[in-house]
Amino acid sequence: MLLGTLALAPLLPLAGALRSANGELPSEVGIAPKRVAVIGAGAAGASTAYHLAQNAQNASIPTRIHVYERSSRAGGRSTTVNAWSDPSQPIELGASIFVSVNHILVAASKAFNLTSANEQSYAHEDIPELGVWNGEEFVFVMEGDGSWWDIAKLVWRYGYAPIKTNALMKKTVGKFMRMYEEPVFPWKSLSDVVAEVGLVGTTGVTGEQFLKEEGVSDKFANEIVQASTRVNYASNLATIHGLETMVCMAANGAMSIAGGNWKIFDKMLQSSPSISTHLNTSITHISKQPDKTYNITISSGEITQYDEVILASPLQFSKLIIGPPPQHTPDQIPYVKLHVTLFASPHRLSPASFGLADDKRVPQHVLTTLHPSEKDASDSESGPGFNSISIVASGTNNLASPPRPEYIYKIFSFHPIDAAFLSRYLGQPVSDDEAETGDPDGHVSWVYRKVWHSYPKELPRITFDEIVLDEGLWYTSGIEPFISTMETSALMGKNVARLVVDGWVGKADGREPVLKDQDWEDWRFEGAKEEGQKPLKARL
Numbered sequence: 001m002l003l004g005t006l007a008l009a010p011l012l013p014l015a016g017a018l019r020s021a022n023g024e025l026p027s028e029v030g031i032a033p034k035r036v037a038v039i040g041a042g043a044a045g046a047s048t049a050y051h052l053a054q055n056a057q058n059a060s061i062p063t064r065i066h067v068y069e070r071s072s073r074a075g076g077r078s079t080t081v082n083a084w085s086d087p088s089q090p091i092e093l094g095a096s097i098f099v100s101v102n103h104i105l106v107a108a109s110k111a112f113n114l115t116s117a118n119e120q121s122y123a124h125e126d127i128p129e130l131g132v133w134n135g136e137e138f139v140f141v142m143e144g145d146g147s148w149w150d151i152a153k154l155v156w157r158y159g160y161a162p163i164k165t166n167a168l169m170k171k172t173v174g175k176f177m178r179m180y181e182e183p184v185f186p187w188k189s190l191s192d193v194v195a196e197v198g199l200v201g202t203t204g205v206t207g208e209q210f211l212k213e214e215g216v217s218d219k220f221a222n223e224i225v226q227a228s229t230r231v232n233y234a235s236n237l238a239t240i241h242g243l244e245t246m247v248c249m250a251a252n253g254a255m256s257i258a259g260g261n262w263k264i265f266d267k268m269l270q271s272s273p274s275i276s277t278h279l280n281t282s283i284t285h286i287s288k289q290p291d292k293t294y295n296i297t298i299s300s301g302e303i304t305q306y307d308e309v310i311l312a313s314p315l316q317f318s319k320l321i322i323g324p325p326p327q328h329t330p331d332q333i334p335y336v337k338l339h340v341t342l343f344a345s346p347h348r349l350s351p352a353s354f355g356l357a358d359d360k361r362v363p364q365h366v367l368t369t370l371h372p373s374e375k376d377a378s379d380s381e382s383g384p385g386f387n388s389i390s391i392v393a394s395g396t397n398n399l400a401s402p403p404r405p406e407y408i409y410k411i412f413s414f415h416p417i418d419a420a421f422l423s424r425y426l427g428q429p430v431s432d433d434e435a436e437t438g439d440p441d442g443h444v445s446w447v448y449r450k451v452w453h454s455y456p457k458e459l460p461r462i463t464f465d466e467i468v469l470d471e472g473l474w475y476t477s478g479i480e481p482f483i484s485t486m487e488t489s490a491l492m493g494k495n496v497a498r499l500v501v502d503g504w505v506g507k508a509d510g511r512e513p514v515l516k517d518q519d520w521e522d523w524r525f526e527g528a529k530e531e532g533q534k535p536l537k538a539r540l
C-alpha cells in the first residue's frame with residue numbers, strides 16, 4: 001500500500017506545481033521540478049512545507065515536496081486525545097497554548113479559518129482561577145477573570161516587581177521579534193542571529209540571575225515567575241535560561257484552536273498541491289550522493305532521491321542515520337521526561353489536601369513553586385511532587401449511568417500519578433484499577449497517560465546547533481534549546497523554506513551578519529564557540 005502511494009505521489013502534485021503564480025504553465029515545460037523531502041510533520045516540518053510551497057510558487061520554480069511522518073497523524077507534539085473516547089471532547093495532550101505575538105500561528109489560523117477555543121472559567125462555582133502551591137500553603141491566589149498583570153493584589157504583595165518584569169518581558173520579546181523581519185530574516189546561523197538581535201546576555205544566564213540583575217525581587221521571582229517556568233518547562237529558575245523565562249511571562253492573548261492546535265499544521269500540509277504527506281512512514285537513512293543529491297530510505301527499504309532534505313525533528317529521537325556524516329552533526333542534549341496525566345472525575349479537588357478549610361475551593365490551575373526550605377535546591381525535581389494540576393475542561397460522561405457532568409484534569413509531573421496520589425487530591429478512595437484504566441461510574445471515570453520528551457532542559461547557553469548541516473541538508477530542531485514552542489519551530493521552518501528558495505534563485509550566500517551586540521565582545525564569543533556547544537551555567 002505504501003509503495004503504491006509513493007509511486008503515484010510524485011506525479012500527482014506535478015500538475016499543480018508546474019503552474020506559476022498567475023496559473024500559467026511555465027514556457028519551459030519539462031523543466032525538472034526541485035525535489036524536497038521534509039522529515040517530520042510537526043510544527044517545524046509543516047511550516048517548512050507550507051512556506052516552501054509559497055516561496056517556490058512566487059519564484060515560479062516547480063517543486064515537489066514530500067513530507068514523511070512516522071506516526072499516523074500530523075502535528076507532532078501538538079496532538080489531542082478524546083476524553084471517554086468521545087470525539088466531541090478533544091483535550092490537548094501536548095502543546096496547548098500560543099499567544100498573540102505568535103505571528104505565524106495567528107496568521108495561519110486566520111488563513112485557514114480556524115476558530116479559537118473558549119477558555120472555560122469556573123468563577124460561577126467560586127473556583128479561583130489560579131493558585132501557587134509550595135507543598136505547605138498557597139503563596140498566591142488569583143480569584144477572578146482579570147489579566148495576569150491587571151491585579152492590584154500582585155502589586156500589593158510584590159511591589160513594583162510585576163511591572164518591572166512585564167517591562168523586561170516586552171523588551172526581550174521586542175528583540176526576538178526582529179528575527180521575523182528583514183534584514184535580520186532569514187538567518188543561516190542561529191548562534192549569529194541571537195547575538196545580532198542582542199539576546200546572548202539573556203540566553204547565557206539563568207532566569208534567577210537574569211531577574212536578579214534586573215532588580216526583580218526574590219519573592220516575586222520565586223512565587224510567580226518560577227511557578228510559570230515550572231508549569232511551562234518543568235524547570236526551576238536556577239536551571240532555565242533568561243530568555244525562556246521571559247517567554248513564560250509572555251502570556252498575553254493566550255489562545256488555542258477549537259478541536260486541537262494540530263489543525264494548523266494539518267491545514268498547512270494540505271495548502272498546496274505541491275505538498276504530499278506520507279503518514280506511517282519512518283525515514284531510516286539519509287545519504288549524500290556524489291552528485292550532491294540525497295537518497296533517503298524509508299522503513300520498507302525503498303530509496304528516493306532529493307535535491308534538498310529538511311530534518312524537522314530532534315535528531316536524537318528520529319532513529320535515523322545520516323551517512324556519510326554531515327559537516328555538522330547536531331549535539332545530543334538533555335530533554336525533560338514529562339508525565340502528562342489526563343483524567344475525569346465528578347469531584348472537585350479536595351480542599352483538605354491543600355490545607356484549606358472545607359468551605360474553600362481549590363483553584364482551577366494549581367501551579368507550584370519551591371518551599372522556602374528548598375530554596376537552594378538546584379534539582380528541578382524538587383518541589384511538591386508535581387508541577388501543576390488544572391481543570392482543563394468539563395463535559396458530560398456519557399459512559400456513566402446515568403450520564404453525569406464531570407471535570408477533566410491535567411497533571412504535569414516527573415513521576416507516574418498513582419492511586420494514592422489521586423485518592424489524596426480528590427479526597428476519595430480511588431482503587432489501583434480505577435487509577436489505571438478509569439471506571440465509568442467511579443471516582444475517576446477516564447484516565448490517559450503519556451510520557452513525552454517534551455522540550456529540552458533549557459539550560460543557559462550562547463551557541464546553538466547549525467541550521468545547515470551540509471549542502472542541501474537542513475535542521476530545524478536546533479531552535480529548541482533557544483525557545484521550544486510551536487511558534488518558534490514554525491518560525492525555523494519558515495526560515496529554512498526561505499533559505500532553500502533563496503539558494504535556488506541564486507541568493508545563496510545572503511548577507512553577512514551584522515554584529516551589533518555589545519554582549520558579543522563581553523562574552524568572548526569566538527572562544528566559547530570553539531569550545532563547542534556546552535551549556536554555560538554562569539557568566540564567563
Ligand SMILES: Cc1cc2nc3c(=O)[nH]c(=O)nc-3n(C[C@H](O)[C@H](O)[C@H](O)COP(=O)(O)OP(=O)(O)OC[C@H]3O[C@@H](n4cnc5c(N)ncnc54)[C@H](O)[C@@H]3O)c2cc1C
Nearest residue numbers: 040042043044070076077095096097283313318454485486
Ligand atoms: C506536554 C507539552 C506541553 C507543551 N506546551 C506547549 C505550549 O503550551 N505551547 C507551545 O507553543 N509549545 C508547547 N510545547 C512545546 C511544543 O510542543 C514543541 O516545541 C513543538 O511542537 C515542536 O515542534 P517540532 O515540529 O519542532 O517537533 P515535533 O512536534 O516533535 O515533530 C517532529 C515530528 O517528526 C516525526 N519524526 C521523527 N523522526 C522521524 C523519522 N525518522 N521519520 C519520519 N518522521 C519522524 C515525529 O513523529 C514528529 O511528528 C509543549 C510540549 C509538550 C510535550
Ligand SMILES: *[C@@H]1O[C@H](CO)[C@@H](O)[C@H](O)[C@H]1NC(C)=O
Nearest residue numbers: 021051054055056057058059
Ligand atoms: C508571494 O508573492 C505575493 C505577491 O507578490 C506576496 O504578497 C507574498 O507575500 C509572497 N509570498 C511569499 C511567501 O513570499
Ligand SMILES: *[C@@H]1O[C@H](CO)[C@@H](O)[C@H](O)[C@H]1NC(C)=O
Nearest residue numbers: 001071072073278279280281
Ligand atoms: C496508519 O496506521 C494506522 C494504524 O497503525 C491506521 O489506522 C491508519 O489508517 C494508517 N494511516 C495511513 C494514512 O496509512
Ligand SMILES: *[C@@H]1O[C@H](CO)[C@@H](O)[C@H](O)[C@H]1NC(C)=O
Nearest residue numbers: 109110111112113114267271
Ligand atoms: C474563510 O472564510 C472566508 C469568509 O468567511 C472565505 O472568504 C474564505 O474563502 C475562507 N477561507 C478558507 C481557507 O476556507
Ligand SMILES: *[C@@H]1O[C@H](CO)[C@@H](O)[C@H](O)[C@H]1NC(C)=O
Nearest residue numbers: 287289294295296303304305
Ligand atoms: C540513489 O537513488 C537513485 C534514484 O533512486 C538510485 O539510482 C541510486 O542507485 C541510489 N544510490 C544509492 C547509493 O543507493
